Amino acid sequence: MARVAMRSxxxxxxxxxxxxxxxxxxxxxxxxxxVGPSGCGKTTTLRMVAGLESITSGHISIDEKIVxxxxxxxxxxxxxxxxxxxxxxxxxxxNMAFGLKMRKFDKPEIAKRVQEAAEILxxxxxxxxxPRQLSGGQRQRVALGRAIVRHPQVFLFDxxxxxxxxxxxxxxxxxxxxxxxxxxxxxxxxxxxQVEAMTLGDRVVVMKDGLxxxxxxxxxxxxxxxxxxxxxxxxxxxxxxxxxxxxxxNGSLWxxxxxxxxxVPAPLAGGLGSHAGKDVTFGIRPEDLRIAGDGDxxxxxxxxxxxxxxxxGSEILLDVAVGRGTMVASVEPTATAxxxxxxxxxxxxxxxxxxxxxxxxxx
Amino acid sequence: xxxxxHWRRWVFFYVPVTGFVVALLFPFYWMVITTIRPDxxxxxxxxxxxxxPFWTWAPTLEHIRDLxxxxxxxxxxxxxxxxxxxxxxxxxxxxxxxxYALSRLKFPFAGSIGTGIFITYLVPQTLLFIPLSDIIRxxxxxxxxxxxxxxxxTFLIPFCTWLLMGYFKSIPKELEECxxxxxxxxxxxxxxxIFPVAIPGILSAGxxxxxxxxxxxxxxxxxLSSPEQKTVPVGVTSExxxxxxxxxxxxxxxxxxxxxPVAFVYSFFVEYYVSGITGSVKG
Numbered sequence: 001m002a003r004v005a006m007r008s009x010x011x012x013x014x015x016x017x018x019x020x021x022x023x024x025x026x027x028x029x030x031x032x033x034x035v036g037p038s039g040c041g042k043t044t045t046l047r048m049v050a051g052l053e054s055i056t057s058g059h060i061s062i063d064e065k066i067v068x069x070x071x072x073x074x075x076x077x078x079x080x081x082x083x084x085x086x087x088x089x090x091x092x093x094x095n096m097a098f099g100l101k102m103r104k105f106d107k108p109e110i111a112k113r114v115q116e117a118a119e120i121l122x123x124x125x126x127x128x129x130x131p132r133q134l135s136g137g138q139r140q141r142v143a144l145g146r147a148i149v150r151h152p153q154v155f156l157f158d159x160x161x162x163x164x165x166x167x168x169x170x171x172x173x174x175x176x177x178x179x180x181x182x183x184x185x186x187x188x189x190x191x192x193x194q195v196e197a198m199t200l201g202d203r204v205v206v207m208k209d210g211l212x213x214x215x216x217x218x219x220x221x222x223x224x225x226x227x228x229x230x231x232x233x234x235x236x237x238x239x240x241x242x243x244x245x246x247x248x249x250n251g252s253l254w255x256x257x258x259x260x261x262x263x264v265p266a267p268l269a270g271g272l273g274s275h276a277g278k279d280v281t282f283g284i285r286p287e288d289l290r291i292a293g294d295g296d297x298x299x300x301x302x303x304x305x306x307x308x309x310x311x312x313g314s315e316i317l318l319d320v321a322v323g324r325g326t327m328v329a330s331v332e333p334t335a336t337a338x339x340x341x342x343x344x345x346x347x348x349x350x351x352x353x354x355x356x357x358x359x360x361x362x363x
Numbered sequence: 364x365x366x367x368x369h370w371r372r373w374v375f376f377y378v379p380v381t382g383f384v385v386a387l388l389f390p391f392y393w394m395v396i397t398t399i400r401p402d403x404x405x406x407x408x409x410x411x412x413x414x415x416p417f418w419t420w421a422p423t424l425e426h427i428r429d430l431x432x433x434x435x436x437x438x439x440x441x442x443x444x445x446x447x448x449x450x451x452x453x454x455x456x457x458x459x460x461x462x463y464a465l466s467r468l469k470f471p472f473a474g475s476i477g478t479g480i481f482i483t484y485l486v487p488q489t490l491l492f493i494p495l496s497d498i499i500r501x502x503x504x505x506x507x508x509x510x511x512x513x514x515x516x517t518f519l520i521p522f523c524t525w526l527l528m529g530y531f532k533s534i535p536k537e538l539e540e541c542x543x544x545x546x547x548x549x550x551x552x553x554x555x556x557i558f559p560v561a562i563p564g565i566l567s568a569g570x571x572x573x574x575x576x577x578x579x580x581x582x583x584x585x586x587l588s589s590p591e592q593k594t595v596p597v598g599v600t601s602e603x604x605x606x607x608x609x610x611x612x613x614x615x616x617x618x619x620x621x622x623x624p625v626a627f628v629y630s631f632f633v634e635y636y637v638s639g640i641t642g643s644v645k646g
Contacts, residue, residue, distance in 0.1 A: 052540050073546040085537035089559045098555075099545035146545075 002063035002076075002153040002186055003028050004049065009058035011044050011210075018044045020210040022058070029184045033201035035191055036233070041210040042190045043158055049188060050079050050156050063153055073102075078147035079156040082163060084139045086131035092142050093127040099150045117145040120179070137168045144176075148183065157189040161196065173199055194234050198222070206230050223351075228281060228360040231353055237286050237317060239353070240327040244282040246275050255282050255354075259323025263299035265349040271363055272354055280363065283353035286317065289329035291337065292344035301344045304329075306337050320345065394622075397615040398426055405611050426612030427620070436617060438591055439598035444624070446508050446594060447576035450515035454572050455565065457516065458523025463553060465524065466531040467539070477528065484521035491517065492585050499586055510586035511594070515576050522575070523568040530564030531557065566635040574625050595621040 004026040011019040019041040026032045034042040047053040049060055051072035059066050067075050078099075087095050093114055100110045118124045121141045131139060140160065147155055160176075161169045177200055180187055191197055197204045198218040206213040206221065206229070214226040218234075225231035231239045244255040246264070253264040253272055264272055272280070292301040304320035304327065311333070318329045318337055322345075329345055337343060354363045397405065399422040407414060430436045464470075465477045495514055496505075504510045534557060542552035558565065583597045590602060599617035603610040 050540075050544060052543075071548075072540070072544045073548065075544075077544060079541065079544050081537040081541060083535055083537055085535060085541040087538060087542075087556055087560070089562075098542070098547075102542075102546035102551065146541075150545075 003061075004154055004186060004188065005061045006045070006049075007059050007061075009045065009048065009060065010056045011041070011048060011053065012056045017210050019048070022212055024205060024212070024215065026186060026188065029186055031180050031187045031189065031200060031202045033189045033191060033197040033204045034207060035194055035197035035201075035204055036207035036213075038192055039209075040207040042192075042205075042207050045207075046079075046156055046158055046188060046190045049075075049154070050077060051075050076153045077156055078150050078152040078154075079158065080143045080147050080160045082159040084131075084143040084160075084163075086139055086142055086146075088131050091128050091130060092123065092134070092145075095131065095142055096127075096146045096149050099146065103150075113149045113151075114145075117149045120148065120182070121145050136164050137172065140164060140172055144179070148179075148185075151185075153186065155185050155187040157187065157191075159191055160189075162191070162193070169196075176200060195236065198234065204234075206233060208233075224362070225353065226362055228283070228355040228362075231283050231355070231362070235285055237328050237330070239283045239285050240289075241355075242282045242322065242325050242327070243279055243357070245279050246272060246277065248273075248276045255280075257282070257323055257325070259325075260302040262302060262347060264354075265352065267350075268352065268354065268363075275354075275356075275363065279357050281355040281357055281360075283355060284327075284347055285351065286328040286330040288348040288351040289327070289331075289345045290348075291329075291331055291335055292346035296344075296346045300349055301346045304343060304345050306339055306341045306343065309337060309339055391622075394615045394619050397611055398619050399423060400612065401425070402612060426616040430613045430616045430620070434602055434613070434617075435590055435593070435598065436595075436620070439593050439595045440621070442508060442592065443577055443594040443596075443621070446511045446515070447573050449508075449512045450519060450576045451569055451572040453512070454516045454519035454523045455569050457520045458527050458568060458572075459558070459565065461520070461524040462527030462531055463557065466528045467536070477525075480521045480524050484518060484525065488518060488581055492581055495582070496585055505586060506588050506592050508592070511576075511579070511582055514582050514586065515579060519572045519575060523572055526568045526571070527561070527564055530561055534560055563635040566632050570628055570632055573628060577621075577625055 004024075006022050006024045009019060009022040009024075010017070022041075022045060024032075034045060036042050044053055048055050049062075051067065051070060055068050059068050061067060062075060062077070087098065090098065096114045096117060097110045100113060105113075114127070115124070118127060121144055123138065123141050123145060126134060126138060126142070131142065134142065140163075143160065157176075161172050164172060173196060180200075189196075189200060191200075198221075201218060203215060203217050204221055205215045208229050214221060214230045216224075221230060221234045225234060225239075228241065232241065242257055242260065244257040244260070247254050247256060252266075253269040253276060255262055255264055302322060304322045306318055306320055307326070308317075308319035310317040310319070314333060315330045316333055316335055316337070318331055318335075320327050320329060320343075327345075331337070355361065356363055396417065396419065400419045401421050401423045402425075404415075404419055404421070409416075461480070465473055465480075495517070499505050499510050499514070504513065538556055538560065539552045542556045543549065547555065578596060579594075580596045583594045584601075587593050587597065590598065593601065595617065599614060599621065603614045603617065
């Protein structure tokens with residue numbers, strides 16, 4: 001168990017800057033998820049921690065020791081790969097024992113540890129099979145088993161669930177979470193799936209184009225996204241964005257676009273004052289919109305036309321046209337909205353976001 | 364509809380397959396029938412009364428006996444075996460290391476070195492034997508098995524390197540990365556993980572190299588001169604064709620016996636061989 005620290009970490013491939021100035025402190029026993037679209041540098045970062053990729057500049061330390069020049073085997077880490085990377089010519093037992101054999105553990109100790117890991121993962125009856133005789137979920141467990149028998153200081157996961165079908169993925173996600181609670185080993189987990197990131201991570205690191213966009217616990221990312229990218233990436237369905245012009249009127253600030261005009265809630269108005277007269281991006285999550293009733297403050301509602309009704313059972317997603325733009329609203333399952341119907345939507349004033357159009361940063 | 368499918372299957376599958384099988388196996392049949400046919404039938408004019416080239420009613424083993432007793436055939440077999448095995452072993456060893464390095468290690472000019480090796484394979488042996496014979500003479504290796512053991516790798520190593528390089532590329536690199544994280548230095552990852560997984564590829568390279576060495580003709584003809592040093596292909600053709608006299612029975616017996624080891628090797632490893640050529644590694 002150990003802390004992992006990255007300082008001004010950079011990775012260049014010829015002209016391409018894959019990872020740019022990453023600074024990250026991972027606490028002992030913490031489960032940190034790196035998330036972002038493909039090509040954002042998350043896997044490269046993980047591979048640098050593993051020692052599979054050289055570091056262009058900056059340094060990585062594990063348990064207060066700088067590991068830049070250490071080969072993977074001396075970093076005391078274990079890694080689970082997306083394609084599992086099980087050794088196809090070895091039985092499950094030998095797959096799990098390989099790392100221990102390489103480290104010259106004696107036989108009884110190896111047998112004990114493999115047995116222990118197999119029990120944790122419920123694969124005792126598979127120990128004599130070859131990887132090709134296993135299902136996807138079983139292979140995943142063996143890959144996990146191979147990582148945990150060594151009792152490493154840090155677990156590294158490279159999209160371990162993305163080869164599983166949707167149902168199994170949810171199940172393994174829960175098991176991973178339990179496993180981490182039981183073992184308490186520091187873990188770095190890479191995924192492109194924001195749901196996995198939100199459910200697994202103690203803290204989540206959102207990356208894009210090699211840059212860290214925001215680091216925080218899942219609810220922090222959800223409630224206070226640092227910029228437009230994080231706001232759009234975290235949460236499903238994604239946040240609605242609309243270009244609006246801010247203008248001062250009757251002593252308060254208004255956000256106005258074609259077909260919509262709402263009053264900027266007082267707590268936000270202070271920070272936004274300097275943007276009066278400029279265009280900014282207005283953001284609101286689908287779940288923070290609802291169908292307005294008679295009692296609603298008309299300063300916080302706007303008209304919309306329903307284009308598509310998606311009934312998901314627990315909620316209804318309304319795709320609506322607002323002026324020339326479109327938005328998605330998540331409304332009560334009892335709502336009776338029909339296609340082509342006009343209605344008014346009310347925003348939750350505490351949950352609106354504004355982003356600078358140039359820097360995309362939250363205002 | 365079923366009738367139609369039946370009919371199609373005969374026309375487009377069974378008939379062509381039968382044609383291919385007959386065309387491919389006929390030379391072997393001819394070899395066998397010529398071996399066991401007595402001389403009086405072999406040298407009978409084609410327009411004689413009971414001329415029957417495809418069958419014999421008086422099979423005999425005398426050609427095989429003659430081959431084994433009056434010629435050095437068993438010595439040739441032994442020579443060929445030793446030379447082929449040694450050349451294959453050398454080539455496989457070098458091919459394994461070179462193929463691994465070219466497919467896995469990042470070093471300057473890896474791509475051009477790979478292409479360069481391939482180009483050496485394209486130089487025809489009929490051209491290469493001229494400078495090689497000079498080298499063989501300078502090293503005083505002429506008329507010894509070493510002349511072939513050391514020259515066969517000139518075309519076997521490029522061949523093995525290319526086949527194995529392609530095979531190694533089909534093995535996911537994560538296997539090796541995982542082994543290195545698990546605590547294996549690169550050579551152990553190679554030995555315990557990559558090579559066992561590559562066995563189909565290694566076997567096909569070995570079988571091919573062995574067959575190429577076994578059947579090689581021109582180097583063996585040029586570099587070896589005394590009868591007791593010769594290999595099967597050269598020995599049979601040079602010792603059993605005297606002037607314009609062809610000892611057809613013995614020639615075919617030699618060809619038949621000489622092809623047995625190769626046929627044996629192929630049939631034994633055919634499954635590995637196919638998966639080695641198609642290059643499939645399943646996790």
